[in-house]
Amino acid sequence: MSPSGRSRTIRAVADPAVVADAQPSGAPPRPAWAARTARPTDPLVAAVLAWAFPGAGHAFLARRRKALLVGGAVAATYLAGLAVGGLDTVSATREPIWFIGQAFGGLLTLLTVAVSSPPHPVPPSAGLEAGTLYTCVASLLNFMLVLDAAGTAAKDLKPPKEESPTPGGEPGRPVEGRVEGAVPIP
Amino acid sequence: MSVLEGLATLLPLSAAVGIVLAAMKREDPGEILRVGAKNLALLAGGLVGLAAVLQGLIWLAG
Numbered sequence: 683m684s685p686s687g688r689s690r691t692i693r694a695v696a697d698p699a700v701v702a703d704a705q706p707s708g709a710p711p712r713p714a715w716a717a718r719t720a721r722p723t724d725p726l727v728a729a730v731l732a733w734a735f736p737g738a739g740h741a742f743l744a745r746r747r748k749a750l751l752v753g754g755a756v757a758a759t760y761l762a763g764l765a766v767g768g769l770d771t772v773s774a775t776r777e778p779i780w781f782i783g784q785a786f787g788g789l790l791t792l793l794t795v796a797v798s799s800p801p802h803p804v805p806p807s808a809g810l811e812a813g814t815l816y817t818c819v820a821s822l823l824n825f826m827l828v829l830d831a832a833g834t835a836a837k838d839l840k841p842p843k844e845e846s847p848t849p850g851g852e853p854g855r856p857v858e859g860r861v862e863g864a865v866p867i868p
Numbered sequence: 869m870s871v872l873e874g875l876a877t878l879l880p881l882s883a884a885v886g887i888v889l890a891a892m893k894r895e896d897p898g899e900i901l902r903v904g905a906k907n908l909a910l911l912a913g914g915l916v917g918l919a920a921v922l923q924g925l926i927w928l929a930g
Contacts, residue, residue, distance in 0.1 A: 747897040752888055759884040812877045819881055823888045830892055 725835035732831040734788045736760075736824045739831030743838065752827055760790050760820035767813015769798030780818045786828070787821035871926070875919045882911035 721744045722728075732739025737753015740746075763771060772794040774781045784791050794817075869877075886907030890900045 745895065748891060748895065748900065751897050751900055752891045755884045755887040759881065762880065815877065816881065820884065823884055826888055826892065833893075 721838060723835050723838040725832040725839070728835040729828050729832040732828040733786070733824070735790070736788075736820075736827060739827065740834070743831060743834055745834070756820050756823050756827065757790070759823070760787060760817055763813045763816025763818075763820060764794065765813075766816060767811045769794055771811060771813035772798065772817055777814055780814050783818040784821045786825040787817065788824060791817075791821060871919050871923045875915060878915055879912055882908050882915065886911055 722742055728739040728742050730739075731742045735753070736756035737749035737751075740749035740752065770776060772781070772784050772787075772791055774795070777784075883904075887900065887904040889907050890903035894900050894903065
């Protein structure tokens, strides 16, 4: 390989724009940082998954330990509410105001409504029940996880700040081979 | 619902609230647990203090 050809190869590896252009024809151009991380980064998919089940959005974004921690906390609170108050605590006819908050619980709320739908109308409860409070707070916490998952995915889409467009690619990494314009050290 | 029952109802919720609040904009699970425990202690302390004040007001009112 000629010296000039080798210098072109080094420049292609170092420059993210050149790497993006070097994708096979037909494939959408992919930024260099996305190729390095190889994590799914669609904010909409992350938000929908996070709404569907607590922690699923973070698991989709390859943050599995965080997903287990926060998803487990929210799901345990929701299930504790169901255990305390029964399946009737999640009902649009019995607790219409609280059901607005419970709707953020995703599949947990949908499954509970599907399982508990009574054949006769349930009279409204006289006061606030602990099960209603637990399920509503857990669902609203799940909405916070939806926002966090979407924000995390959007942050993953952005290039890292320490990205160096200069030859050499990663900061602090010595450049191997010949670089165009470099003056040889005697 | 008495003050003690309200306290017993709200204290378990503080754990989930503390952990989820700690998980916002944090990645490391160890740090989330550490900050979550601190949030839980703050929330529980606030709830116990509020319950004590409420119980004192009830006691004063006779």
